[in-house]
Amino acid sequence: MSTIAKPATGKLGVMVVGLGAVTTTFMTGVLMARKGLAKPVGSMTQYDIMRVGQGEDKKYLKYNEIVPLADLNDIVFGAWDVYPENAFESAVNAEVLKAKDILPVKEELEAIKPLKAAFDKNYAKRLEGNNVKDCKDRWDMVEQLREDIRNFKKETGVDRVVVLWAASTEVYVPIDKDVHYTLADLEAAMKADDKDRIAPSMCYAYAALSEGCPFIMGAPNTTVDIPAMWELAEKTKMPIAGKDFKTGQTLVKSGFAPIIGTRCLGLSGWFSTNILGNRDGLVLDEPANFRTKEVSKLSTLESILVPEHQPDLYGHGNDEDTQYFHKVRINYYPPRNDNKEGWDNIDIFGWMGYPMQIKINFLCRDSILAAPLCLDLVLLSDLAARADRYGTQRFLSFFLKSPMHDYTKDEVPVNHLFQQYVMLKNAIREMGGYEADETID
Numbered sequence: 001m002s003t004i005a006k007p008a009t010g011k012l013g014v015m016v017v018g019l020g021a022v023t024t025t026f027m028t029g030v031l032m033a034r035k036g037l038a039k040p041v042g043s044m045t046q047y048d049i050m051r052v053g054q055g056e057d058k059k060y061l062k063y064n065e066i067v068p069l070a071d072l073n074d075i076v077f078g079a080w081d082v083y084p085e086n087a088f089e090s091a092v093n094a095e096v097l098k099a100k101d102i103l104p105v106k107e108e109l110e111a112i113k114p115l116k117a118a119f120d121k122n123y124a125k126r127l128e129g130n131n132v133k134d135c136k137d138r139w140d141m142v143e144q145l146r147e148d149i150r151n152f153k154k155e156t157g158v159d160r161v162v163v164l165w166a167a168s169t170e171v172y173v174p175i176d177k178d179v180h181y182t183l184a185d186l187e188a189a190m191k192a193d194d195k196d197r198i199a200p201s202m203c204y205a206y207a208a209l210s211e212g213c214p215f216i217m218g219a220p221n222t223t224v225d226i227p228a229m230w231e232l233a234e235k236t237k238m239p240i241a242g243k244d245f246k247t248g249q250t251l252v253k254s255g256f257a258p259i260i261g262t263r264c265l266g267l268s269g270w271f272s273t274n275i276l277g278n279r280d281g282l283v284l285d286e287p288a289n290f291r292t293k294e295v296s297k298l299s300t301l302e303s304i305l306v307p308e309h310q311p312d313l314y315g316h317g318n319d320e321d322t323q324y325f326h327k328v329r330i331n332y333y334p335p336r337n338d339n340k341e342g343w344d345n346i347d348i349f350g351w352m353g354y355p356m357q358i359k360i361n362f363l364c365r366d367s368i369l370a371a372p373l374c375l376d377l378v379l380l381s382d383l384a385a386r387a388d389r390y391g392t393q394r395f396l397s398f399f400l401k402s403p404m405h406d407y408t409k410d411e412v413p414v415n416h417l418f419q420q421y422v423m424l425k426n427a428i429r430e431m432g433g434y435e436a437d438e439t440i441d
């Protein structure tokens with residue numbers, strides 16, 4: 001599995017699905033950083049320094065000194081969206097960034113015009129855009145997307161393309177063994193135009209992998225989190241990563257829960273709620289779309305504080321009296337736009353069962369937290385492809401709220417932030433030709 005990554009020659013195409021708040025913030029930041037007008041704060045690939053080698057041989061290096069990462073100057077952006085506005089108009093509409101941080105790259109952003117989206121209104125009822133492909137069936141949707149990727153490659157002359165989904169969260173598609181378990185069944189369902197079980201996002205993923213592009217799922221959709229897509233990724237030898245960017249409240253959760261777990265404190269309940277008012281919040285206000293997010297957000301805690309492992313500490317609480325209460329709420333509240341406010345109330349207990357409470361109030365900015373993750377996921381997926389790593393990239397769990405894992409083999413996801421960091425660093429070491437290790441720095 002561990003090959004040293006080949007060099008990053010030529011340009012890297014980054015085709016994003018969804019030209020909304022997150023992706024325009026990502027693009028604007030990359031373009032501004034290229035001109036030396038902004039700093040890519042929060043990006044591990046641009047800032048993190050890690051150790052390679054041990055003992056007398058040890059060195060502390062940045063990622064691009066260990067592995068051949070694509071340079072920011074070599075990125076060429078493309079996009080699909082349901083709305084026709086170009087990246088400049090969309091960045092202005094998103095109201096995440098101030099004019100002074102957008103205007104210096106206005107021309108470059110205006111040149112990023114969204115291709116027609118592969119869209120089905122039943123998957124996001126609150127979106128009204130008309131920049132949408134006319135598709136005969138789901139298979140035709142795939143074919144049209146494949147053509148888009150080929151045209152983009154031809155027109156821009158890029159050497160490689162990564163496809164990143166940062167479009168709206170789709171309604172929850174339960175995993176169905178009849179359709180989602182084998183590639184043959186998935187393809188048959190696409191050809192039979194099975195609209196209920198084949199989400200548009202699956203067509204993007206299928207198209208990307210078939211065209212030799214890594215695919216990243218930044219929303220909580222089950223898209224590539226199904227055995228049929230793992231099979232396609234193996235067949236095409238392409239990396240896949242997902243799902244759901246780990247940005248605000250879940251980042252806090254996966255960093256804070258280990259404090260409770262490592263000190264063997266008890267947990268009787270964790271209530272997370274937040275308000276946000278961007279278009280993402282609007283889509284998530286629809287119960288079927290929220291369900292997708294809820295499933296993703298709930299999984300974090302359960303795999304860090306495991307009731308079966310510590311029944312005295314985590315086996316108290318909810319209706320079935322098997323574990324702590326865990327509730328997650330998202331409330332659409334337009335005045336806050338992209339500036340989300342999250343509250344966490346954590347009911348813990350200590351020595352002899354005495355209760356205590358912890359309150360966390362995070363006044364965050366959704367897209368400001370997500371943009372560096374887009375950059376890191378794109379650069380590291382491209383790197384993984386050049387190191388012949390294909391299928392689910394577990395080392396990218398660090399960036400994801402609900403990391404993919406092989407649930408058909410009872411594999412458990414790693415949600416613990418610091419264990420994820422070890423996995424990330426070891427993958428970088430291996431792709432740079434160093435030994436993986438767990439030595440504490």
Ligand SMILES: NC(=O)c1ccc[n+]([C@@H]2O[C@H](COP(=O)([O-])OP(=O)(O)OC[C@H]3O[C@@H](n4cnc5c(N)ncnc54)[C@H](O)[C@@H]3O)[C@@H](O)[C@H]2O)c1
Binds near residue numbers: 019094169244247
């Ligand atoms: N910002 C964060 O902190 C964060 C964290 C985790 C996940 N996410 C996810 O990232 C995604 C993007 O968030 P955002 O705030 O940029 O949302 P947004 O609403 O501003 O942008 C999403 C865009 O996707 C487009 N879209 C929807 N379906 C599409 C399709 N089938 N094809 C092409 N375009 C399509 C919409 O028209 C919209 O412009 C959401 O799914 C969100 O849940 C965001």
